[in-house]
Amino acid sequence: MRITMIGAGYVGLVSGACFSDFGHDVTCVDLDQKKIERLERGQIPIYEPGLETLVAENAKAGRLSFTTDLASAVSGADVVFIAVGTPSRRGDGHADLSFVHAAAADIAKALDGFTVIVTKSTVPVGTGDDVERIIAQTRPDADFVVVSNPEFLREGAAIEDFKRPDRIVVGLEDQRARPVMEEVYRPLYLNQSPLMFTGRRTAELIKYAANGFLAMKITFINEMADLCEKAGGDVQAVARGIGLDNRIGSKFLNAGPGYGGSCFPKDTLALVKTGQDFDAPLRLIETTVAVNDHRKRAMGRKVISACGGDVRGKTIGILGLTFKPNTDDMRDAPSIAIIQALRDAGAIVRAYDPEGMEAAKTVLEGVQYAKDAYDAANGADCLVLVTEWNQFRSLDLKRVKQAMTAPVLVDLRNVYRRHEVEAAGLSYVSVGRAQDVAELDTHGVAAQ
Structure with missing residues (x-):
């Protein structure tokens, strides 16, 4: 054809x-x-x-x-x-x-x-x-x-x-x-x-309903992560426990800094407006939008807290800028709000992303760009993993520690295990995992 x-x-x-x-x-x-x-x-x-x-x-x-x-x-x-x-x-x-x-x-x-x-x-x-x-x-x-x-x-x-x-x-x-x-x-x-x-109108609604539901699922597990931190739970175990239920499923249950990209932010907002236009308000989606916006800013505060509550004059290394790995898309990426919060607090930001740095330069000001992950860690008072590119999943943590001025790793994607990071001499902060909760492997066995 x-x-x-x-x-x-x-x-x-x-x-x-x-x-x-x-x-x-x-x-x-x-x-x-x-x-x-x-x-x-x-x-x-x-x-x-x-x-x-x-x-x-x-x-x-x-x-x-x-x-x-x-x-x-x-x-x-x-x-x-x-x-x-x-x-x-x-x-x-x-x-x-x-x-x-x-x-x-x-x-x-x-x-x-x-x-x-x-x-x-x-x-x-x-x-x-x-x-x-x-x-x-x-x-x-x-x-x-x-x-x-x-x-x-x-x-x-x-x-x-x-x-x-x-x-x-x-x-x-x-x-x-x-x-x-x-x-x-x-x-x-x-x-x-x-x-x-x-029908044509049904097809148009299916697209927005799908993205709205997935965005809501991400936001739900992010709120559960906050509860886990306060109540002494492990959000990854919670996600696995509910994801094994076929009615729920395991996808889109990874706690993190909030959703971004070309679809979810604009589509959830458009769905909210459509509901208002037809006098059928979508309260769950309205809340999803508000919670996700707050989430990104809260991650900036989380990093500042990990640095003792003050980042003025400190160098913060950022690993990952795009809203997800395997793309160069910076649209509504969580890194934007996080970096803005850090810079507003007086931090010096040095970032590295395998594909997104050119696009990032059009939306971020005052950011230094590194040649690789270890360069981003060099002289940093804190290293923040924002986007879970494969290149960041198996870093030489001892090398990272040696490169840093202050050995603090904030893992906003829960890529690493606490005992592995601490064994390399780094202080570790993750999302939705209480400090005193034993980490479990994928079979539910306590990690050694």
Whole structure:
């Protein structure tokens, strides 16, 4: 099939590359001329494991191309995906749909023959109706249908998620779109990946409901971590104890500094606003947003407390800046609030991240950047593990201790065990694990 992807950002580029790998003829369109030129040279503007190779192989095979010419790309397409950004709108938190609306108007002008228009961007309920109305008003003669097909891609594992999805949700109101979407996803459908057809508004709600629930699950275990610290419990054991219940599941139960990234912060906020608009307030999601915002700032205070309550003039080493490992995405990363709190308290911050430092420089001021983890620890009064990159999971703790001025390790991801850290001569502070609680291994046996 001939597929056009409007938007060559994270979702559009990953989806376009994967569709082309299925054998479809895909054209990715973006208004950013420099981005298109880089993509044509094989330079990927985002860090996503495996994406550079996937793009190169399919571009070489002639199945994947890039252009700024939306009209020509749309006129020859069977299916046009809208994969543009929907950031939070300044002032009210609603999803900014201006890019979606503009794309719909531009698509309408170029339509030629029956075309399925698919919203891949994360959009509030009713946006498909808006897209349909814009196209119909712009081109009353156009023969088209509008479908919702939300993405469920995790940054750092997006290709795997696309090719081996838990489910594929397709929301439609016109049954003419069904065989077209079945053909688009036929390679996955033959592998029995669940292809779920719903109404268009239902599909739009599924995306927000999924992200809202996962954000709420993260926030729940973070609040349990606070209780564990005060009550003498171990949040990791609590998480395992409840995660073994199939009704709950173990994923998204890792206590830490709060969620960030491109999806959860803006989608939970947009879901709250949608509930308010429809006079169906979502109190749990409202609380989730508030607790998560507070959580990030509280982690800054936790680090200050670990340093004796005063960090003025002290050097704090930060390991990990991106909101999660295997990405260079700094959007709403917990590190931003943590570093800001430390700098406001007078600390000198030196940070290292395997992929995120260039992006961090655009959102953080006054931060020194290290060449590796040990350089970040050099001369530091405290070392803080913020993002659990694999490079940070097996540090030479004795070397870390020797490099530091004051041997304090604050592990906001619970990567290490207290007895291992203390054996290397470091003071250890973790999340949700009381100081006097014996650590247990994965089988519930006390660690020696």
